[in-house]
Amino acid sequence: MKKTSLVYKLIITFTLILAATSILVAGTLSIWFKSYYFNQKKEEFNSQSTIIENAAITYLTLDSSSNLSTLKNVMDFVSKSVNADILIADQIGYTYAVSSVSHEDYKFSNLNIPEKEMNILKQGKSIVYNNIKGNDGNEYVYMTPIFKGASFSGIIVMIAPLSSINSSLIKANEVIWLTAFVAIIIGAIIVYFYAKKRLIEPIDKIKTAARRIARGEVNEEISVTSNDEIGELADSFNVMAESLKTVDENRKAFISNVSHELRSPITSIKGFISGILDGVIPRDKEGYYLKIVYDETERLSRLINDLLDISTMETGKLKLNLQEIDISNMIRQCLAKFEGIIKENGFNVDVTLEMAHQYVYADNDRLIQVITNLIDNALKYGYENGNIKINTKSKGDKVYISIYNDGPTLTKEQTVKIWDRFYKADISRTNKVSTGLGLPIVRLILSEHGEDIWVENCKDQGVVFTFTLKKV
Template sequence: MKKNSLVYKLILTFTLILAASTILVAGTLSFWFKQYYFNQKKSELDKQSLIIENAAISYLTLDKSSNLTTLNNVIDFVGSAVDADIFITDNMGYVYAVSNEKDEKYTYSHLGISKEQMDLLKKGQSISYSQKADDSGKGYVFMKPIFNGKYFSGTIVMTTSMDSINSEIFKVNEVIWITAVIAIIIGSIIVYSYGKRKLTMPLTKITTAARKLASGDVDSRLEIISNDEIGELAESFNIMAESLRQIDSNRRAFISNVSHELRSPITSIKGFISGILDGVIPKDKEGYYLKIVYDETDRLSRLINDLLDLSAMETGKIKLNMQELDISVLIRQCLAKFEGTIRKKGIHVNVTLENAHQYVMGDMDRITQVITNLLDNALKYGHENGEIRINTKSKGDKVFVSIYNDGPTLNQEQRVKIWDRFYKVDESRTNKISTGLGLPIVRLILTEHNEDIWVENYKDNGVEFTFTLSKI
C-alpha cells in the first residue's frame, strides 16, 4: 500500500484514533483504580480499627495491666491482617502500645501528631494521607480517634508501606496497559484487514478496470458486491463501461455503414465512367449510364448532406430560428414537391387539416425538413396505388401532425430501431433511394424543438407517424 494513498491515510487515521481512544480509556481506568484502591484501603483500615477501639477502651476502663496484653495481641493480629504497623496513643498523642516490636522505641514518646490533626481527631474525624519521602513513617497513614463515651481518649494510628500499595496498583495497571496494547494491536490488524478488504482491494480493482477501459477494453467490468459508496462507484463504473461499449459499438457500426453507403455509389460511378473512358460502353448507351452516374452522385450528395446535418445537430451547432409559422400552409407546400412521385405511384393522398391556418412555433426550414422526410418515408414504404393520409389536430397547447401510409406494419424491434442511423426496414426496396438517416434527423430536429414524435401501427394495416408542435 502506497504511503501517500488516500486509503493508507484513512487506515492510519483510524488506527491513531483507536490508539488514542484506548490510551485515554486505559489512563482513566488506571487513575480510577488508584483512587478506588485507596478508598478500599481506607475502608478496610476503618473497619479493623473498630476492633482495636474496643480493646483500647477496655484497656482504659478496666484493669490496665491485664488488658494491655490483650490490646497488644489485638493490634498484632490486626496489623498482620492488614499489613500495617499500629500505634495507640493517649489523648495527648503519646504512644502506649505498638504492634511491631521494632517500633517499641516509640513507646511513651510523642508520635508527632500536629495540633491541626489533633483538633480534627477530637471532633471525631478520621484522617488519612500519604507521607512524603523525606518524612518519618512508612507511607500511607490512617488515624482514627478513640472515644470513651463522649470523651476523647486517644488515637489509633495505622501506617502501611506505600510499596505494598503501589505493588498492587502496579499489578492492576500492568494488566490494564497490557490489555490496552493488545487491543491497539488487534484493533489495528482489524482496521487494516477491513480497510484492505473493503477499500484497498475494491479501489485497486476499479483502478485496474479504469486503466483497461482507457486503453480501449470496453468489455472490462467490475464484480464488486457492496451496499456502500464503493458498491455504488462500482455500479456506476459498470454503467459507464456499458455506455462506452454501446458508444463504441455504435461508432463501429456507423463507420461500417458510412463506408458501405459511400463505397456503393463511388464504386458505381467509378465503374461506369471507367467503362465510358475505356470505350467498353457503346456510344449509344453512354447517356443511359451517365444518367445512372448522375443518380449515384445525387445519392452521394444526399448522404453527405444528411451526415453533415446529423453531426451538426448532435453537437448542438445548429441554431434554431424560432418563429411563427402556418403548419397547414407548410404541409400543402411540402406535399406539392412530391406531386410527380405521387402520380407515378398512383397514390391517393387524403389531407384533413383542422384549420385552414394553424399557427405554431418552430424553425421554418427544419420543420419543412421534418415534414419532407416523413412524406418521403411514406412514399417509399407505401404500396403502389395505395393511400397516404395527413391529419392535424390541436389538443391543449399542442398541435398533433399525423402522416399515415398503408405500407407493412412494424414489429416491436423495428419500431425501436427505425430511429437508429442507417437502419432500413426493407433493404431490398430502399437501398438505392434511402440513406437511412431521415428518421434520426427528424427525431433530432423535434428534440431540439422540445417536441416529441412516435410511430404506431394503424389498426391491421399501415403505419402512422405523429409529431407535436407548440400552438400559438
C-alpha cells in the first residue's frame, strides 16, 4: 500500500483517533480502578479493624496475660483474611503486639508517628500513612485508633506490602491496555477491509475503465451500485462513457457516409470518361455524357463545400459578419433564383410578407444560404403543382419566417433525424441533389446567430419550417 493511497491515509487517521480515545479511556479506567481498589482495601481494613479493636480493648482492660493470646489469635486470623501484617501500639505509638515475624523488629519499639498524623488518630479518624518508620513507598499502612470509652488508648496498624497490591493493579492494567490495543488493531482491520470494499475496489474499477476508454475501447460500463458519492461518480462516469460511445459511433458513421457520398459521383465520372476515352461512347453522345460528368463534379464540389461549412462551424471558426438586412427583400431575391424550377413543376407560390421592408441582424451570405436551402427543400420534397407558402411575422424582438410546402407529413422520428448529417428521410426520392447536409448546415448557421429553427407537420398534409431572426 502506497503512503499516498487513500486507504493508507484513512487507516492511519482512524487508527490515530481510535488510539487516542482508547488511551484516554484506558488511562481513566486504570486511574479509577487504582483509587477504587485502594478504597476497597481501606474499607476491608476498616471493617476488620473493629474485630481487633474489641480484642485489644479486652486485653487492655482485663487481665492482660491471659488475653494476649486471644488478641494474638484474632490478629492472626484477621491478618490472614486481609493479607496484611497487624501491629498493635499504645497511645504514644509504642508497639506491643505483632501478627507476623516479618515485622518482629517493630515489636517493643516506637513507631514514631508524627504529631500531625497522631492528632488525626486522636480525633478518632483512620488514616493511610505510608511513611511509617521512614519505610517510604514499599508498604501500604493503614492506621485506626482504639478508643476505650472516650479515651484514646492505642492504634491498630495494618501493613500490606505494596507489591501484593500492585500486582493486582498491574493485572487489571494489563487487561485494560490489552483490550485497548486489541480494539485498535481490530478497528484498523475493519477500516482496511471496509475502505477496500467501499472505496478502493470501486475506484479501481473506474480507473481501469477510464484507461480502457483512453485506449479507444468505448464500450466500457462500470457496475458500481452503491448509493453514495462513489456510486454517483460511477453513474457520471457511465454517462460520460455512453456519450463517448455516441460520439465515436457518429464519427464512424460520418466517415462512412462521406466516403459513400464521394464514391458514387467519382465512380460515375470515371465510368463516363473512360467510356469516352475507349470510344465505347459514340462521338455524338459525348456532349450528353460530359454534361452528366459536369453535373457530378458540381455535386462533388457542393458536397465538399457543405462539409467544409460544417467543419468550419463545428470548430467554431465561423466568423459572422452581422449587419442590417432587409429580410423581405432577401426572400424575394432568393425565390427569383428558383423561378425556372417553380414554373417547370407548376408550383403555386404564395408569399405573405408582414412588411415590405423588414430589417434584421444577420450575416448576409449565411442568411442567403439558409433561405436558399429551405426553399430548395420545399421545392424538392413538395408535391408537383403543390402549394408553397412563405410568410414573415414579427413577435417581440423576433421575426418568424415560415416556409410551407404541400407533401407527406414527417414521422416523429424523422422530425428529429432530419437535423442529423447525411440523414435523408425520403429514401425513394434520393436523387442526385440530395446530400442530407442542408438542414444540419441551416441549423448550425442559425445557432451561430443565437436563433432557432424547427419543423411542424400541418393538419392533413404538408410541413412547415420556421426560424427566427433578431429584429433591428
